[in-house]
Amino acid sequence: MINSNLIKSAFATSLLVCSLATGASAKDGVLRIGTEGDAPKFSMADPSGKVTGFDADIANGICAELKLKCEFVVQTFSSLVPSMDKDRFDVIISGLGITAERQKKIDYSIPYATTPLYFAVSKDSPLAGLKSLAEIEKALQGKSVGVVTGTTYARFMEKRMHGADLKTYDAVTQLTADLASGRIDVALADSPTWMDFFATPDGANFTRIDLKIMAMDDPDVLGHGMGVGMRKGNTELKTKVDAALCNMINDGKVKEASMRWFQDDYTIPCKK
Secondary structure (H helix, E strand, O other), X not given: OOOHHHHHHHHHHHHHHHHHHHOOOHHXXXXXXXXXXXXXXXXXXXXXXXXXXXXXXXXXXXXXXHOOEEEEEEOOHHHHHHHHOOOOOOEEOOXXXXXXXXXXXXXXXXXXXXXXXXXXXXXXXHHHHOOOHHHHHHHOOOOEEEEEOOOHHHHHHHHHOOOOEEEEEOOHHHHHHHHHHOOOOEEEEEHHHHHHHHOOOOOOOEEEOOOOEOHHHOHHHHOOOEOOEEOOOOHHHHHHHHHHHHHHHHOOHHHHHHHHHHOOOOEOOOOO
């Protein structure tokens, strides 16, 4: 039996060697993109070397804006930031969350996207028709609400929903199982979680409350969204990437990519 992990490793190595051999950089008409390649819907590399997904669409859009050729360098997510110092690529585009810890090591572009959060309830729940966070906060008084422990949205619940009976879970599967069985009234999770759950038999009778919670609604808790990572001090490249992203946001290309892969709009408005 062929070991798929070995194939991925060999493929990633071949891409890296190719990139290093060419010595390509943004100034040579090529923008080298560091990406994971093994994060479904975000970044996926196939055996032929083609990288697809939301991250690839963002990267290709930036390259089109800057009139550069994209060259993808695939490696593990944990190695992307350390590799910036070794000049293995020019930027990281891999669903990279903007965090204070990473900002000590790399610079970021403007934030361009964030994974929305939604409350999920049974379709016949009186909560299903709520439209505002204020309505939800009031309606959840005394209700049991499930979240996955250690997540930003668990901290969001602790901060905002003081009257709710908060139930924490170690895994999404435990959370959705208790929601499906009626052991909790409501659950809060990200958009991909609900998209997958609603497609299952257990999730068929559930829906999300039509209120999208985004990082910019509470950046102190939910973070600042995704940004393009680059080496510190490269102000010229940052200025160009920021401008490209702002154009893509304003003309709907980020939304288009988001809807294509997630059936939801992950766009963060450009504030430049």
